[in-house]
Each structure stands twice: as structure tokens, then as C-alpha cells.
Amino acid sequence: MGKFILSGIIQFVFLIVIQALVLNNIQFSGYVNPYLYIVFILWLPLSTPKALLLFLAFVLGLTLDVFTNTIGMHTSATVFMAFCRPYVLQTLVPRDGYEINQTPGIKDLGLKWFAAYAAMLTLLHHLFLFFVEVFRFTDFYDTIIRVVYSWVFTMILIFIAQYFRYNAEERR
Amino acid sequence: MQKLIRFIEKYSFFFLFLFFEVIAFYLLFQKNHFQRASFLNNSKVVSGEMYNQFSKLTNYLDLREVNEQLAEENRNLHDRQLKSFEKLYGPNVLINDTIYQQQYFYTKARIVNNSTNKQNNYLTLNVGKANGIESGMGVISSNGVVGIIRNVSEHYSTVLSMLHRSTKISVKLKNNNYFGSMQWDGKSYKEGVLMDIPNHVQISKGDTIITSGFSATFPANIPVATIKSFEKPEGENFYNIHLNFTTHFKNISYVYVIKNNWANEQVELEKKTKDENG
Numbered sequence: 001m002g003k004f005i006l007s008g009i010i011q012f013v014f015l016i017v018i019q020a021l022v023l024n025n026i027q028f029s030g031y032v033n034p035y036l037y038i039v040f041i042l043w044l045p046l047s048t049p050k051a052l053l054l055f056l057a058f059v060l061g062l063t064l065d066v067f068t069n070t071i072g073m074h075t076s077a078t079v080f081m082a083f084c085r086p087y088v089l090q091t092l093v094p095r096d097g098y099e100i101n102q103t104p105g106i107k108d109l110g111l112k113w114f115a116a117y118a119a120m121l122t123l124l125h126h127l128f129l130f131f132v133e134v135f136r137f138t139d140f141y142d143t144i145i146r147v148v149y150s151w152v153f154t155m156i157l158i159f160i161a162q163y164f165r166y167n168a169e170e171r172r
Numbered sequence: 173m174q175k176l177i178r179f180i181e182k183y184s185f186f187f188l189f190l191f192f193e194v195i196a197f198y199l200l201f202q203k204n205h206f207q208r209a210s211f212l213n214n215s216k217v218v219s220g221e222m223y224n225q226f227s228k229l230t231n232y233l234d235l236r237e238v239n240e241q242l243a244e245e246n247r248n249l250h251d252r253q254l255k256s257f258e259k260l261y262g263p264n265v266l267i268n269d270t271i272y273q274q275q276y277f278y279t280k281a282r283i284v285n286n287s288t289n290k291q292n293n294y295l296t297l298n299v300g301k302a303n304g305i306e307s308g309m310g311v312i313s314s315n316g317v318v319g320i321i322r323n324v325s326e327h328y329s330t331v332l333s334m335l336h337r338s339t340k341i342s343v344k345l346k347n348n349n350y351f352g353s354m355q356w357d358g359k360s361y362k363e364g365v366l367m368d369i370p371n372h373v374q375i376s377k378g379d380t381i382i383t384s385g386f387s388a389t390f391p392a393n394i395p396v397a398t399i400k401s402f403e404k405p406e407g408e409n410f411y412n413i414h415l416n417f418t419t420h421f422k423n424i425s426y427v428y429v430i431k432n433n434w435a436n437e438q439v440e441l442e443k444k445t446k447d448e449n450g
Contacts, residue, residue: 033289050185058192067219069294072200083189134291
């Protein structure tokens with residue numbers, strides 16, 4: 001358990017640093033800004049209590065907000081995403097249900113399952129975030145395009161991160 | 173009562189979600205108030221220091237452009253040096269200069285954090301109260317206007333970038349002095365819009381826009397943009413003008429903060445007039 005918390009904290013710090021210093025500086029054509037840090041919420045084990053889930057999402061969003069000078073913006077989006085997670089898990093439940101110690105990843109639940117799970121939650125997060133950012137529905141299609149572009153890039157990064165994570169686990 | 177408790181229990185997850193969302197949105201709307209609060213200011217020290225270290229590293233990557241900018245500025249200064257002027261009349265006479273008094277003072281600053289892809293962009297500079305920076309001062313680069321100082325801590329200050337939905341800068345056309353206000357429409361970091369130019373004015377593509385000097389923030393006649401395109405909307409009295417910023421917001425690394433020595437005098441006088449005459 002202790003080892004688990006420690007690796008969680010390392011993940012948290014690492015993702016925030018990568019997001020604030022590297023990914024927020026990536027801008028293709030002014031439209032794309034991938035948000036990899038939300039993979040932290042995706043990776044939380046299935047047995048995480050729902051209240052803790054919301055709380056961790058809140059802390060994650062707030063920490064990034066401090067770095068990007070947008071207090072409240074990422075926080076609201078990550079909390080929304082954490083709120084949606086149990087419902088997304090419910091819709092994607094495999095035929096014989098989840099097992100207690102499974103983690104939401106490719107290794108335990110398969111590539112197809114993870115792709116659907118990550119895609120849904122990431123899209124929900126991005127939609128919420130970008131609309132909170134502009135805070136109006138004029139330029140609706142402009143915002144949607146930004147959501148879709150960033151979404152695609154975030155998904156690519158999530159799969160890369162997933163690969164690195166398994167590599168690190170196997171080496172241990 | 174029991175029903176109520178059961179109801180709350182059943183939807184506890186949803187209520188907890190609402191609770192966190194309310195906090196998040198409260199923070200979002202109370203942003204400025206909370207940034208002043210000590211908790212976030214303290215964490216600002218951590219994030220500011222981190223950005224500072226990181227920008228020290230990435231500064232090397234921009235050296236080429238910085239060198240070019242510096243060389244250009246040096247050329248400009250050489251132009252203005254006394255030795256590049258020829259004396260036309262006899263030997264110099266000592267004159268106690270009572271005609272000129274310096275109004276604007278410039279402070280050099282390095283950008284330690286910058287963004288161009290948000291709807292509201294900010295910059296962080298490595299100068300603060302200790303360097304005499306105050307909220308409301310103008311910030312320019314060697315190419316044009318960058319923004320206006322917002323919050324100031326001991327060693328850092330944040331700048332409301334030109335690329336912020338609420339930044340408005342008073343500008344005029346260089347050719348004929350008609351003035352309007354320059355804003356950003358949130359689309360591209362290269363382009364802005366110019367409002368309030370009446371449609372009987374002669375303008376053309378490529379015209380230069382300069383600061384008007386009306387506000388106490390920027391001196392007059394700093395080039396800020398050129399006209400990219402314009403149209404006359406039916407039934408309106410003003411042009412829709414699209415501008416190309418002269419500042420390259422993506423690759424600026426050094427800027428100048430402008431202190432206007434007479435800013436308070438102007439602001440107070442204008443306020444007094446407004447108050448007295450409604």
C-alpha cells in the first residue's frame with residue numbers, strides 16, 4: 001500500500017512538471033495543446049473510493065492551475081472528469097465484471113477497452129475545459145476544432161505514457 | 173427527515189461533485205482576490221522559481237534570435253549617438269536645459285514564462301517591486317507593444333499580455349492620426365483587431381498603427397501593428413480592421429517596462445475633471 005502511494009506521488013509530480021514545462025509550450029498552429037496530466041486520474045485503481053477520486057482530481061487540477069495562472073479552470077475540468085469516471089466504467093463493464101485488484105490499463109483489460117475508456121474521459125475533460133476557458137458559445141465550431149485537435153494529441157501521448165509505464169514496472 | 177438523509181446518502185457522490193465544482197468556479201471568478209491570498213502567493217514563489225530555472229535553460233535555445241534583436245537595437249542606438257551627428261554650427265555652448273525633462277524611464281526585464289495559445293494569456297517577468305515595477309506600467313519589446321503589468325511581487329511581475337481578451341490599447345493611424353482601440357479577438361497570436369475607426373477615413377492595407385499616447389501607460393508613436401485587411405460592414409459607421417502585430421509573441425525573450433514619471437499627475441487630473449463634471 002505504502003509503495004503504491006509513493007509511486008502515485010511520483011507520478012503526480014512527474015506529470016505536473018511535464019505538463020507545465022514541456023506540453024504547455026507545444027502549440028501547433030495555435031490550436032493544439034495536449035493535456036497529458038489527466039492520465040493520473042485514468043490510472044487510479046478501480047477500487048479507489050469515489051470521494052477520494054474527486055478529492056485527488058481537485059488537488060491535481062489546482063496544482064496545475066497554480067503553474068498556469070488559471071486558478072479554477074483546470075480544477076473544474078478535472079473534477080468533472082473524475083465525476084464521470086464511475087459512469088464511464090459502468091458503461092464499459094466487461095461481460096464478467098471487473099475484478100477487485102485490476103487497474104485500468106491495457107495489460108489488465110485489453111487495448112480496445114482502454115482506448116474507449118481513455119477516449120471518452122479525455123473528450124469529456126477537453127470539452128469541459130475548453131468551454132470553461134472561452135466561457136461563451138459564440139465561435140462554437142472554433143472551440144470544437146480546438147477540442148478535437150488537442151484530444152487527438154492527448155490520446156497519442158496517453159498511449160506513449162502507458163507504454164513507458166509498463167516498461168518501468170517490468171524493470172522493477 | 174429519514175427520507176431526506178437517505179436521499180442525501182444516495183446522491184452523496186453527486187453532492188460531493190457539486191461541492192468541489194462550486195469551489196473551483198468560485199476560485200475561477202474570484203481569481204484576483206485569491207491570488208493575493210497568501211497561500212497561493214507562497215506557491216507562486218515555488219512555481220516562479222521553477223519557471224525561472226527552466227527559462228535560464230531554454231534561454232540558450234533562443235540565443236540566435238536574441239542576438240539578432242540586440243544587434244538591431246545596437247544599430248538603432250548607434251544611430252542616435254552623439255558621434256553620429258555632425259556639428260553644423262560653431263563650438264558648443266553650455267546651456268542649462270530647462271526645456272527637456274525625462275518623462276519615461278525604461279527597465280530591462282527577462283521573460284520567465286509566456287503563453288500564446290490560451291484565450292487569456294499572461295507573461296511573467298523577472299523584475300518586481302525591488303526594481304521599482306508597479307501595477308499598470310506598460311511593457312514593450314524592441315518590435316512593439318507586449319502588454320500591461322498586472323500583479324507585482326518582490327522579484328517577479330505578471331503581465332496582462334496583448335493576447336488577453338480584456339487588454340485594450342489606445343492607438344492611432346500613423347498617416348492621419350485617427351485614433352481607436354486595439355484588441356485581440358482570441359484567434360491567432362499574430363493578429364488583432366482595431367475598433368472605432370469611422371468609415372470615411374482613407375485607409376489601406378499595410379498602413380502602420382502606432383500608440384496614441386493618450387493613456388498614461390505608453391508613450392506616443394511606438395509602432396504596434398500594420399493593417400492586414402479591412403471591410404466596411406453594411407449599415408455601420410465603423411470599419412472592421414484586422415491587424416498584424418509587429419511583436420512576435422512567440423519568440424520574445426527580453427522586454428522593457430516603461431515607467432511614466434508623470435502618470436499619476438495625468439490620471440489624477442483627469443479623474444478630478446471627470447468627478448467635478450460628472
